[in-house]
Amino acid sequence: MKTILSSLQEVTEIFRILHIELIKLRRSTMVWVSVFGVGIAPLLNYLMFLSLKREMPSQVTIERYFEQGYIFLSALIATLIFGLITTYIFSREYQEHTLENMLTIPVTRTEVIINKMVLLFIWIIFLMLFTFGFTILLNYIGIFIDLRLMILIKFFRIYLLTGILHFALIPMAAFIALVSKSYIYSIGFGIVVTIMSLVITNTKYGEVFPWALPYLLAGYEGDFHYPVSYSIASLILTFIVSLTLCILYFNREDIE
Amino acid sequence: MCAIIKTKNLTKYFGNIKVVDKVSLTVKRGDIYGFLGRNGAGKTTTIKMLLGLINPTKGEIEVFGEDLSKSKRKILERVGYTPEFSGFYSNLTGAENLKINTRLLGVQKKDIIEEVLNIVGIWDERNKLLKKYSLGMKQRLSIARSILHNPELLILDEPTNALDPIGIKEVRRLIKSLAEKRKITVFISSHILTEVQQLANTIGIIHRGRLLEEISLDELRRKNRRYIEVQVNNDGSASMILEKKLGIYDYEVHEEGNIRIYSHHDKISEVNKVLIKSGIDVIKLGISEGNLEDYFIKLTGGDGDF
């Protein structure tokens, strides 16, 4: 009974810190930047289908509409924007000199990492759902393809799954932000892995390249060269290794 | 024991540069401990080690009699800290920034934020965003934040830096009244001698990473008072004569044959006459100026100012 109570207490404690992480985002411009950033994908898609509808109306189906929007998001934008919010969440504490306070209140360093990760998970899922909703909304501004429930459900699941898979890549961006404490390196990293994914996705190596995997595992429907378990293992390994690196590094770091 | 902070051979290297060198300091309950040293002396590094923000290379730290590395969480719940560069979330208001702390610290007291903001005099600015705060306001907010949980120990890293003269005076008064009214033990760093003199009752002097001296202000003052210095052949009988014939009691035998008289500064020729008349050889006689500033400059090698 006692252990149940104390572990319950621990859980509520974790949520208390999570609540703090949410408060920190109040009036933050980064929230709007991230919404605008992911919004570019459905917007590009919308413009494309608007002209497609005029020139090749036969090509315009609801499946294509969702698929193309999804590819814009996952191939071009997601890694960059998710990397950006991750960097923001971690590097702002250094730039605003707030860690001295957080860590002496005291919140343990591991708690800081875990709570920021949970916050980022929520934020990513929110952005995925927003993008999905925005894609539907844009359809009703001048395109008007008939929605089919089956397709809606299919892509809703793809968007959710993609968000979850992208979350596995977050600790690596976090680690770079923790070490470099600046945006330049993590944005640079985001650009490099995005380009690498574009090149590599169509080869068999894409199947084990973590940054190509959210798309391949969630949205791609063709055959794999390797067993899918290789891909899943690669992603999980990336998550565990980089999260461990974050926790080890942050726990040893001198806060100056 | 009544030691609130006790370090033993605390040492920190950054790379292979030794920044803090075998510092063993003791802060007693109820002290206002002034940690005095020039810029770059190692004050901030030492303070951050006391709070577990920087890992010591060597040495031990005890706070409230407990090992910091083992009971960090428990210890920190009883400590308030005002960093050298006070950080806040710029997109939040002053009150919201403090709310982060009360939530995390589990402070139950209802009007605590109002209370502390009133103490530091910025209650009217509570709804301003932090990016609109001046440096002085941030410093006050930082002090307010550090007393939210009614700590027993307050650690302040150069809290008057970057304040204007009026602000400096007010913050000083604030710290003093916190120490007196709430019986908080205060550890305050500074590079300004006069500031420490006005606030502290114990001074630790750090220079190039080493703690040169740890001394109570009373003792320091005594050491540095203006005095008549008399060098005689027999300090025993000379002392008697001073007491019996001149009524001088505020003196000490500093070394063999060397007497320091802390009163009767205007009676120097009389002292001379009486001693000689009583058959004492007066070898040297003069007035010495005690001056803290000179003392510190001498202590730190005389190549700079505090």
Ligand SMILES: Nc1ncnc2c1ncn2[C@@H]1O[C@H](COP(=O)(O)OP(=O)(O)O)[C@@H](O)[C@H]1O
């Ligand atoms: N990360 C670091 N690497 C190398 N030297 C450092 C680092 N941080 C501080 N120092 C040096 O350590 C010395 C002490 O710094 P600090 O503790 O901030 O002094 P103070 O607070 O007394 O001004 C300074 O000479 C400073 O340059």
Ligand SMILES: [Mg+2]
């Ligand atoms: Mg300093």
